[in-house]
Amino acid sequence: MVFLLDWLTTAAMLFIVTAGLMMIFGVMKIVNFAHGALLTLGGYASFVVTQLRLDPWLSWPLALLAGVVVGCVVEAVIVRPLYKRPLDAILATWGLGIVIGQLIVIAFGRGVQFVDAPLQGTWSIAGLPYSAYRLVLIPVALGLCALLTGLLNGTRFGVKTRAVIMNEELARGLGIHSGRIRFVTFALGAGIGTLAGALITPLSSVDPDMGLPWLVGAFMLVMVSGHSMFSLLVTCLVFGACQVLVSTYLSPVLGGLTIAVLAALMLRIRPQGFAHG
Amino acid sequence: MTSLRLIARASAIAAAATLAFQVQAAEPIRIGVPVGLSGANSVVAPAVVQSSQLAVDEINSSGGILGRKVELEIVDDASGAVGAQKAFDTLVFQKKVDAIIAMETSAARNAALPIVARGKVPYIYTSFYEGRSCSPWMLVNGWVPEQQVAPVVDYFAKSKGAKSFFLVGSDYSFGRGMLDFTKKYIEQHGGKVVGEEYLPMDGSDWTAIISKIRAAHPDALISATAGGAPNVSLAKQLKAAGLAQPYGNLAIDEGTAKTMGDVATGMYLSASYLTSIDIPENVRFIDGMKKKFGAELKTPNELSAPQYEAIYLYKAAVEKAGSTDSAKVMKTLGEVSYTGPRGPVQMNKSRHTPLSMRLGQVQGDGSIKILETFANVDPGMQCPSAK
DSSP: OOOHHHHHHHHHHHHHHHHHHIIIIITTTTOOTTTHHHHHHHHHHHHHHHTTTOOOGHHHHHHHHHHHHHHHIIIIIIGGGGOOOHHHHHHHHHHHHHHHHHHHHHHHOSSSSSOOOOSSSSETTTEEEHHHHHHHHHHHHHHHHHHHHHHHHHHHHHHHHHHHHOOOOHHHHTOHHHHHHHHHHHHHHHHHHHHHHHHHGSSSSSSTTTTHHHHHHHHHHHHHHOOOOOHHHHHHHHHHHHHHHHHHHHHHHHHHHHHHHHHHHHHHHTTTTTTOO | OHHHHHHHHHHHHHHHHHHHHHHHOOOEEEEEEEESSSSSGGGGGGHHHHHHHHHHHHHHHTTTTEEEOEEEEEOOOTTTTHHHHHHIIIIIISOSSSEEEEOOOOHHHHHHHHHHHHHHHOOOSSSOOSSSOOTTTTEEEEHHHHHHHHHHHHHHHHSSOOOOEEEEEEEHHHHHHHHHHHHHOHHHTOOOEEEEEEEEEOOOOOOOHHHHHHHOOEEEEEEEOOOTHHHHHHHHHHHHHHOOEEEETTTTTTTHHHHHGGTTOOHHHHHSSOOTOOOOHHHHHHHHHHHGGGOOOOOTTHHHHHHHHHHHHHHHHHHHHHHHOOOHHHHTTTEEEEEEEEHHHHHBBBBOOOEEEEEEEEESSSSSEEEEEEEEEOOSSSSSTTO
């Protein structure tokens, strides 16, 4: 039972921190090294909410908003000229991550900050007390997955996005405003990244480096899962299970390596990842 | 008669003038303070700088050391080993300081020790650390595991009836070192360690470990994580999981506990310095700090109080030696004692210091209540080959 809960909540957390990167890296093929900094930004959005003594639940929409705004600016100023130069985009987003990190240090200082959690205490699941907030992350992850899948596969916007990614020339020829599509997708991805930062704050510390440890794992998961939200969810479930199993039965130190090692193996054996048939 | 008086007065003035001239002309004694003004230590470093300044101001206003003024040379070491090497190099070979008194991370200290030895400069290390670092040029007045762990384990065993313990740490030298020692100490004193788990330093997901703790049903929990982020994420996740065992945190300081708010409430910690220590020396120290720095005051902490004491210990040692000669001062440094904010200190136990340790519990308002004081806790033989 404990394993089941640990597994599902771990997978939910992995999915939440990875979803924003999926939009930008998985869908738009921009290697966004600023994703860690976006997570951090989300953490500080909830810190601002705490400082203003607002309801902690407000940190979610505020973080999303902050991310979308930052995403808009970054897309227009930094990323737009780099769609055809993916290697330069790596450097640019890496640098952007450093800049965001330093701006946060200037604004809030280097120390660890503390944020009010929207939900405290435990819920009893089959007689077992379990962290309520972690349990809430499960429906949040599922909801996010359903929403994004719906958006990418079920709406006109999703079709256009995929058209732009597959063949931009052709899409433009068909009258799709590709610049606007990229702009919206990037902003949305950034917004989901910061939202994830706010979502994990009750379980992690808020400091200028808080997003960094998630970055590598998130990249691995997106690379393995391809470009659909559903396959990302499956990947998170499989890799989350492995991580929890290794942490529980071997050692948590090895558990921290599980995702990286498995992803490397996976890409060796099956370079196209989970998603493609 | 008049002329005689005049001559007497003139010569008195002349004598006073020469005396004043001599005091002024004597080279100031310079103390190097390499400290992490940037990087990870920048959270604690300002308090260390402030307490150094207070000590030096007090010493200078009461006549200096051997009639010489004291000056601080504060250098940024960027909180790391590479920065520390540069900082120590500058202090020893360019600024030619008479002594170095500073906290450092363990990696930075190890990197700097050869420089201190080459320059033959007395070095007082003022940070707590994992122990067993020895150099003929270094003395330590912070605590080592022998001193910090005992109060927590003894208190849990006696007052809480704890027999089984679960140990959690970050996977690095301080975490492993502290918990290795804790395990030995618990087992020597009839307790049982039912689990010992580590997470990498940058890890933030304690899920599996928390499930193991729950399954092991320990009477008490002791952690030694890296300071900052891992410490906070562990505390948050323990709280969220609703684990109610007594929880001793070997890596938390008073300031962090205060900012952590209700996440830290009820947590136990063991320290040689807490602002609530109720002895006249500490009251005077805190008053002095408040008066000197006012609104700019950084709350004194486990690193800044030993720094303050170390400067006074150095003063006493130079006065006893009669000069700043390095070899002589190294000898007298181990002999002199000083009663500071933490109580009496004397660096006389194999280059380390027996200390009064306090067991505190974090209260709802973030203050720390001292539950028990363990006087004169022995650091053990840290450097068996030292005289």
